[in-house]
Amino acid sequence: MAETVTLRVKRRSAPDSRACWEEFRVRVPPTANVVAALKEIRKTPVNAAGRPTPPVVWDCSCLEGVCGACAMLINGKARLACTALLKDLAQPVRLEPLSKFPVVRDLMVDRTALFEGLKRAKAWIELDGTHDLGPGPRVQQSLQAWTYELSRCNSCGCCMEACPQVNGRSAFIGPAPLAQITRFNAHPLGESLRAERLEAARGPGGVHECGKAQNCEKVCPKRLPLVWAIAELNRQAVAYSIRQWLSR
Amino acid sequence: MRRLVVVGGGLAGLMAALKAAEAGVAVDLLALGPCKRSHSAAAQGGINAALDTLGEGDSPERHFDDTIYGGDFLADQTPVRRMCEAAPAIIHLFDRMGVPFNRTPEGLIALRRLGGTRFHRVAFVGATTGQQLLYAADEQVRRFEVAGLVKRYEGWEFLSAILDGSGRCRGVVAQELKSMEIRAFPAGAVVIATGGPGLIFGRTTNSEHNNGFAAAALHRQGVKYANGEFIQVHPTAIPGADKHRLISESARGEGGRVWTLRDGKPWYFLEEWYPAYGNLVPRDIATRAIFKVCVEMGLGVDGENAVYLDMSHMDPAEVRRRLEGILEIYQVFTGRDPCRVPMKIFPAVHYSMGGLWVDFDQMTNVPGLFAAGECEHQYHGANRLGGNGMLSAIFGGMVAGEAAVRLINAGEAGPVPSSLLEAEARREEEKVQALMRLDGPENPYRLHEELGEWMNDNVTVVRYNHQLKRTLEKIAELKDRFSRVGLHDTGLWSNQALSFTRQLGGMLDLAEVITVGALLRDESRGAHYKPEFPERDDANWLKTTIATYHPDGPRVTYEPVDLQFIKPRVRRYDTEEATRGG
Incomplete structure (x- = not known):
């Protein structure tokens, strides 16, 4: 049993072109998500006024809330389009690209900044090599449990969108990359880069620029404990700074 | 030329890139999108390795036997054995990379069971193991990216391999999906790690990226495709x-x-x-x-x-x-x-056991062109066991990366002539121009939907020859209608319809390979089941299907299976004695 759904999509054919709204009416099953509606448009690329139009461009991949590709603004809220079920959304459903990243086309944005943030955060283990070096260190269940929570971050960008400190006038690295510093600093083998990560965390755009709005955690589709992770990182960075100052 | 091109940013591609970068070889890593969004992220249950931390008596040898038996004896035994032997070290490697594997009270890596074995053999991270392994490999590649050894081209789609006069692979041509720029990437060797072709079946457990296009394009260029009919x-x-x-x-x-x-x-x-x-x-x-x-x-x-x-x-x-x-x-x-x-x-x-044919060094029949991960055919025979998918992607990627480095270091190929690069790029430019001119009445997304429904209904769990024949007729019809597709998008910027239509062409080719292979194989083995031929027939069909491209439809030949370690026995799972052949 299909139902008719109305979508209003904010479209832009290229980064420098003007944005305009276009309305679509599609028939989808009652259990469908926003992605299913967008896919329906591709099959009949005609807008609500009956005029042919290029199919809407958006990013998606896994369609089950894991990969993070399909983040967009849905009725004004940053979230993943695949886990947004139409039956739960007020109509017309408004779809817009995330506003904190450069638009590529329609609902697709360029999230390179997130991955650059991971470079600044040195979010990795300094491995000796991929050859066989025997078992890694033993890890207690409690440590595994909370680091796993943070390692589920899929770089969707919702936290960056919701954070008032992430904007054109600030260099703030943003919640997602900062949380990875907390995670890697806690790993027994992550220790070797701890000082470098904390230098990054207290440098320009670092953890001190967090305004404690706590929006990040509220919008995170994976419900990562971002507020705690940033608070913990802040504590580490302050302690590190004091130690640096004392040892001068 | 001391440069490796890796196509695909999932587990296999990242591991190949890591192996090359570690050996000091520069890597161009091409992927449809950010590597973190690759389909490896969707793997859930875990990864097999005979760590035997529960003291059950598990061993790589038992893992090897379970895998060969589970694959109904169609997999070549040498590479499978090597993979099972390498598995414990692979888990240790990812553990050292910081993967938060679930733990035992002593802090060891916890293990659980998956299908086709009596042992606890699966290391896991909750039910998002693939995501966690993928991220760890991605993090290590990022390290080499910062060090300047890896350059990522995320948002680029593979179009074709550059083959020289002697038939050797000298690089690839790819298109940036944002600017639609087409560029040739010269290389000393190429690793293809582009995942499975699941999208051919329409709605599946696969990601939107799993269109099989790279494998289909290479098949057209003369790369053999093996065991395509084995779809999990x-x-x-x-x-x-x-x-x-x-x-x-x-x-x-x-x-x-x-x-x-x-x-x-x-x-x-x-x-x-x-x-x-x-x-x-x-x-x-x-x-x-x-x-x-x-x-x-x-x-x-x-x-x-x-x-x-x-x-x-x-x-x-x-x-x-x-x-x-x-x-x-x-x-x-x-x-x-x-x-x-x-x-x-x-x-x-869910998964394709078949794929590009590769040798035990992961090299295809085209010298210099390697393949790893779900896009190749090597590790799973007629049916893949749970927990072996990520293992084969990682192991295959490592083998491919190392073999590619050896080939590059041997340095026989020399520099790639620019005329060769330009000619292949021009050929691809022309194909894109031809696609852009398509303004017929057929909608590519609807054609894809039809293809998916037919393949799902007729070429999956239960297969009948008359239905397979009708499916081949349907594919021929869809190919004909494909020539009358309209793109509905003439933009030269992020034109997803263009890219999808191109992929659909590849899907139609591979659908034919899969269906022809299924039609010819008159037996039941692993995932391939025909009620008209309900038994496994080793006398006639214990052989690897090899499809070679021909414009009129794939030419199919067969090759013997490497059976040197385990003698084929009847496959049953009702009693332990039956499974062990006792």
């Missing part, structure tokens, strides 16, 4: 309007039970039919059983094509700790809590 249909997925969502085998590995109602009472048919393995029979067996119950016997839940996968008897806290990822998926998409009510599931297309 996973027994437990949530049917959906946009895709079917996987519910990991680990739900059963942790104690979940499959049942339906018969005469008003729960009937645990897998446990009844397969007492030794119960709910943990391999996927081909479980899928056929669920099909039999729903389609043949009409005993699906609520009269639908569905059975229950039940975890409601298990301790919710423990389930959450070990399976959180799938609980979340079921809850979000159905609104029901699997800890309280049984999940309703049905089989869905």
